[in-house]
Amino acid sequence: MMQTCAINGWTLTSALGAGLATLGPALAARESGLRRNDFPGSGIDTWIGRVDGLDDGEALPERWRSRNNALAELGLAQDDFIGRVRDTRDRLGADRLGVIIGTSTSSIGRTEAAYRAMDNDRWPAEYLQPDVHQPHSPGLYVAHRLGITGPALTISTACASSAKVFASGWRWLQSGVVDAVVVGGVDSLCHSVLGGFSSLELTSTQPCRPFDTRRDGISLGEAAGFALLTRPQDAPASAPWLAGYGETSDAFHMSQPPENGAGAEAAMRAAIGRAGLDAAEIGYANLHGTASQANDIAESRALSRVFGEPVPVSSTKGWTGHTLGAAGIVEAVIALQALVTGLLPGTLNLSEPDPGLAFPILQDNLEASIGAALSNSFGFGGNNCSLVFRRRLSGAEA
Amino acid sequence: MKARIAGIGAWGPGFNSADTLMAIIDSGEPAVGSDEAAATRPAATVIPPRERRRAPLSVKLAVEAAGQACTAAEVEPAEAACVFVSALGDLDITDYMCRTLASDTPQLSPTKFHNSVHNAPVGYWSISTGNHHAGNAVAAGPDYSLAASLMEAFIQCEVEQRPVLWVTQDIAAPAAYQPLWPVDHACAFALLLLPCADEAATRLERTGQPAEWPPLEHPTLTGLYNDNPSARVLALLQAHQFGEPVDLPLAPGQGLRISLP
Numbered sequence: 001m002m003q004t005c006a007i008n009g010w011t012l013t014s015a016l017g018a019g020l021a022t023l024g025p026a027l028a029a030r031e032s033g034l035r036r037n038d039f040p041g042s043g044i045d046t047w048i049g050r051v052d053g054l055d056d057g058e059a060l061p062e063r064w065r066s067r068n069n070a071l072a073e074l075g076l077a078q079d080d081f082i083g084r085v086r087d088t089r090d091r092l093g094a095d096r097l098g099v100i101i102g103t104s105t106s107s108i109g110r111t112e113a114a115y116r117a118m119d120n121d122r123w124p125a126e127y128l129q130p131d132v133h134q135p136h137s138p139g140l141y142v143a144h145r146l147g148i149t150g151p152a153l154t155i156s157t158a159c160a161s162s163a164k165v166f167a168s169g170w171r172w173l174q175s176g177v178v179d180a181v182v183v184g185g186v187d188s189l190c191h192s193v194l195g196g197f198s199s200l201e202l203t204s205t206q207p208c209r210p211f212d213t214r215r216d217g218i219s220l221g222e223a224a225g226f227a228l229l230t231r232p233q234d235a236p237a238s239a240p241w242l243a244g245y246g247e248t249s250d251a252f253h254m255s256q257p258p259e260n261g262a263g264a265e266a267a268m269r270a271a272i273g274r275a276g277l278d279a280a281e282i283g284y285a286n287l288h289g290t291a292s293q294a295n296d297i298a299e300s301r302a303l304s305r306v307f308g309e310p311v312p313v314s315s316t317k318g319w320t321g322h323t324l325g326a327a328g329i330v331e332a333v334i335a336l337q338a339l340v341t342g343l344l345p346g347t348l349n350l351s352e353p354d355p356g357l358a359f360p361i362l363q364d365n366l367e368a369s370i371g372a373a374l375s376n377s378f379g380f381g382g383n384n385c386s387l388v389f390r391r392r393l394s395g396a397e398a
Numbered sequence: 399m400k401a402r403i404a405g406i407g408a409w410g411p412g413f414n415s416a417d418t419l420m421a422i423i424d425s426g427e428p429a430v431g432s433d434e435a436a437a438t439r440p441a442a443t444v445i446p447p448r449e450r451r452r453a454p455l456s457v458k459l460a461v462e463a464a465g466q467a468c469t470a471a472e473v474e475p476a477e478a479a480c481v482f483v484s485a486l487g488d489l490d491i492t493d494y495m496c497r498t499l500a501s502d503t504p505q506l507s508p509t510k511f512h513n514s515v516h517n518a519p520v521g522y523w524s525i526s527t528g529n530h531h532a533g534n535a536v537a538a539g540p541d542y543s544l545a546a547s548l549m550e551a552f553i554q555c556e557v558e559q560r561p562v563l564w565v566t567q568d569i570a571a572p573a574a575y576q577p578l579w580p581v582d583h584a585c586a587f588a589l590l591l592l593p594c595a596d597e598a599a600t601r602l603e604r605t606g607q608p609a610e611w612p613p614l615e616h617p618t619l620t621g622l623y624n625d626n627p628s629a630r631v632l633a634l635l636q637a638h639q640f641g642e643p644v645d646l647p648l649a650p651g652q653g654l655r656i657s658l659p
Contacts, residue, residue: 095606095651095652104515104516108492108495108496111492111496112495112496112499112500114496114574115496115497115499115500115574116499116500118500118574121573121574122574122577123574123577128577128578130578130579131539133575133578134485134486134487134537134539134540134579135484135485135486135487135516135537136485136537136538136539136542136543139537139538139539140539143649149649149650149651149652150649150652151538151542151546151549151604151648151649151652152538152542152546152649153536153537153538153546153547153550154536154537154538155534155535155536156487156515156516156517156535156536156537157515157516157517157520157533157534157535158515158516158517164532164534167532168534168550168553168554171553171554171557171558172553174553174557175399175553175556175557177399177549177553177604191499191504192495192496192499192506192511192514195495195499195504195505195506195511196495196506196508196511196512196514197511198506199505199506199507199508199511200508200511200512247479247531247532247533247534248530248531248532249480249520249521249524249529249530249531249532249533250524250525250530251476251524251525251527251528251529251530252525253525254449254512254513254518254521254522254525255512263530266530379515379517380512380515380517380521381515381517381518381520381521381522381524381533381535382521382524382525382533383517383520383521383533
């Protein structure tokens with residue numbers, strides 16, 4: 001039975017820039033990608049993590065035109081990800097690869113535009129795009145763009161979406177239905193989420209301050225990230241492993257976590273357990289850490305029960321904003337980079353830790369060689385997913 | 399990929415259970431009381447009253463079918479991991495949100511917003527039943543959602559060796575969407591899957607060939623089958639009647655063969 005799968009390449013595009021080359025320096029220099037809300041047509045007083053150089057897909061063929069697909073395209077074009085997939089495709093066959101993409105908004109920004117342009121209750125012809133106005137829009141686009149003809153699925157479980165793609169990808173490999181899977185997440189800023197989170201009074205008028213005593217809400221962001229999962233024997237020896245995942249449901253409330261963080265705790269325990277590790281072997285955890293009042297306290301309580309003793313844990317949403325359906329892949333990539341580079345990012349905008357926190361949160365960046373990293377993603381509907389990545393073990397250890 | 403289908407749930411125009419659906423299929427006639435079933439929303443009494451008032455039709459449909467499948471399989475609702483499907487999502491809420499945002503008063507209802515997530519049905523289900531297991535919400539487009547999500551559910555059942563509740567629902571499309579998705583009726587279906595490797599299992603395998611949707615000839619169900627992506631599950635019931643495997647589209651150029659026991 002396959003005990004693990006390899007991460008055979010990854011890439012990330014966020015408010016910090018396109019590709020991994022922009023990520024490390026921004027994290028090291030503690031330069032945030034957040035800016036005062038300048039999303040066209042939005043008057044909401046908040047800060048956002050917007051990706052530069054994106055249009056609404058004007059450069060794409062009309063069939064695919066949307067901001068979300070433009071973001072997917074920009075993301076796919078980084079770090080030779082397309083080339084790496086092409087090599088794998090050429091070796092295994094296009095139909096032996098699958099695609100699983102997480103998103104919360106899909107291309108709804110384009111649907112919003114169709115309604116703005118509506119005349120007599122009808123969308124203008126240019127908006128009649130069946131491959132865009134549906135939840136599977138990013139899964140369709142990524143499969144099309146990468147020339148992958150195997151099964152494709154879009155997972156949309158709010159802010160846990162693109163963490164859960166790793167769990168499903170693992171299972172697809174394990175079952176043998178495919179020999180490699182492109183997983184990832186694409187979520188773009190749009191009025192639905194800016195207006196929606198504002199209606200719930202969850203957006204901050206400041207750059208988000210995770211775990212800070214003065215935190216008062218989230219900063220929304222957008223991002224696209226991808227990873228190629230293969231069996232270990234199909235990956236170079238240097239490729240890290242997806243060692244474990246844990247998926248749980250809070251069964252509590254549609255938009256609030258339980259105060260004790262029980263669902264988050266169960267997800268972390270399941271991921272660490274599946275990886276065959278003790279909690280003490282986790283060298284860094286990237287937290288959900290949205291900077292909402294409820295999440296941060298609940299997550300800290302879950303951490304205290306899982307880890308007991310302090311380990312470096314941080315939220316990087318002060319850099320990228322909360323990228324919703326892309327948060328899972330954003331933070332999975334940051335955890336993978338921590339594993340590979342030894343740069344453990346602290347928590348931007350955390351200067352006065354909330355005295356009510358049950359677990360210490362890393363403020364400043366740290367340099368440390370670690371063997372395993374965890375990433376947490378929790379979403380509306382009480383949907384939780386934790387992932388554990390680790391360095392590849394030697395043959396004897398495996 | 400193998401699993402045993404241990405329970406079925408169904409709700410749609412003319413049927414309010416798997417039994418009434420089977421009666422329609424067998425007789426070719428609308429079931430007794432079908433007008434009532436078509437005209438009303440499912441009661442979805444599993445949802446606590448306070449949440450039920452806020453729950454949109456998409457949620458009530460999914461929860462109703464889900465509950466039926468668990469009851470039929472005699473599996474506790476809290477025990478199954480969940481794969482909930484909607485090819486098009488809640489188009490009523492999308493229509494509301496986009497209309498509101500395009501209007502002069504673009505303030506969104508917070509309840510409508512949190513109900514807008516694709517995982518609202520599985521969220522309500524997990525809250526209502528105390529289910530702490532993995533809850534997924536997926537889509538693969540009108541043509542491929544059925545096979546791709548069944549594949550996902552079967553794999554999860556087999557790899558995790560756990561009951562999996564697969565639920566699909568799609569609602570009628572509002573006017574603005576009709577040129578793209580001419581869906582006229584809402585419906586929901588659920589299958590409770592149990593790990594199984596013997597001859598009682600339903601088997602899924604990739605064919606490596608393109609597949610087309612098989613036609614469904616029926617006096618009252620053909621329209622629903624043709625326009626509602628969730629109703630494509632009727633192809634499985636038809637195959638069961640014929641006693642033959644059926645190939646369904648899984649992806650462009652790819653089919654999934656489903657062999658029922």
